[in-house]
Amino acid sequence: MTQGIDATQPRFFYDFVSPFSYLLLEQYDKWPNFPFVMTPVMLYDLYQHWGQRPAYEVPTKRGFIYRHALFRAEQLGIPFRMPPLHPFDSTNAMLLAIAGGGEVPLVREIFRFIWREGHDPSVEENFKALCERVGISDGHALAGSDALRHELTNNTEQAIRLGVFGVPTFRLNNQMFWGEDALPMVLYCARTPNWLDSKEVKRISKLAAGRPGTVLGHD
Template identity: 70%
Template sequence: MTDGIDARQPLWFYDFVSPFSYLLLEQHDKWPELPFTLTPVRLNDLYRHWGQRVAYDVPAKRIFTYRYALFRAEQLGIPFRMPPAHPFDSSKAILLAVALGSELTTVREIFRFIWRDGRDPSSADGFADLCERLKVPDGLELIERESTLAQLSRNCADAIALGVFGVPTFWLNNQLFWGEDALPMVLYCARTPNWLDSKEVKRITSLPSGLANA
C-alpha cells in the first residue's frame, strides 16, 4: 500500500539528478518555517508526461546549465563538484530516499554525496559507497522492494496531478513555485499569500495564448 501526497501540507519536490535541487536544499535555513514534506520524483517522468524535451538534449543549454549551477554555487558559497557524468540515472538514489522515508538528513547526505563530493550514485561502487555512508547495508534490497517502487510511482503520479512539471518545486498554499531562484517568491508568498489574489496576478494567470496552435 502506498501513501498519497497530502496536498494540504507544504511540499518540496526533488530529483537527485538536479543540481538546482541540491543548491536549494543547501539553503534550507532560509526556507519558510513550515513543515515541508520532501517528496522525491523522477524528473524524466514529469518531462515525459508534459511532453517536454530534456534540457540536456540541447548542447548549448546543457553547457549553460552546468556553468550556471557552478556560478550559483560560488555566488551562494555552497561547495559544488559535478559528478563524473551528467545526466546520470538517479533511480537508485531516489528509491533509496523513498525507502528511508525521505528524511531531511538522509536526503541532504545523498545530495552532498553527488554534488559536493562529485560521486555517481548509479554505479555499483558508487551506490555501495553511498549506502555505507548512510549506514544502510541492505540498500540494494530496499530499492528493489515492490512497496518502494510503488511509492515512487505514486509520488510521480500525484505530483503530476498537482501540475508539477520540474524540480525543484515548492507546493505552498495550493500553488507551485519552480526553480532554485524562486525561493524569494516562496518567502514573499508565505508572508503575503494574498499577493496571488491581486488583480494583476489574476490577469496574467488567465491570459489567452496569442498563437492559434498553442
C-alpha cells in the same frame, strides 16, 4: 492501497539528478518555517508527461545549465562538483531516500554525496558507499523493492496531477514555485499570501495563449 499525496501539506519535490534541487536544499536555513514534506519524483517522467524536451538533449542549453549551476553555487558559497556523467540514473538514490524515511538530513547527505563530492550514484561501488554513508546496509536489496518503486511512481503520478512540471518545486498554500531562484518568491508569498490573490496576479495567471508555436523569451 497506496494513498495519494495530501495536497494541503507544504511539499518540496526533488530529484537527485537536479543540481538546482541540491542548491536549493543547501539553503534550507532560509526556507519559510513550514513542515515541508520531502517528496522525490522522477524528473524524466515529468518531462515525458508534459511533452518537454530535457535540457541535456539541447547541447547549447546543456552547457549553459551546467555553467549556471556552478555560477549559482559559487555565488551562494555552496561547495559544488559535477559527477563525471550527466544525466545519470538517480532511481536507486531516490529509493534509498524513501527507504530511509526521506527526512531532510538524509536527503541532504545523498545530495552532498552526488553534488558536493561528485559521485555518480548509479555506479555500483558508489551506491554501496552511499548506503554505508547513510547507515542503510541493505541498500541494494531495498533498491529492488517493488513497494519502494511503487511509492516513487505514485509520488510522480500524484505530482503530475497537482501540476508539477519540474524540480525543484515547492508547493505551498496550493501554489507551486519552481526553480532554485524562486526561493525569494516563496518567502514573500509565505509572508504575504494575499499577493497571489491580487488582481494583476490573477489576470496574468489566466492570460490567453498567443499564436501556437510562439517561443517565449525564457524557459
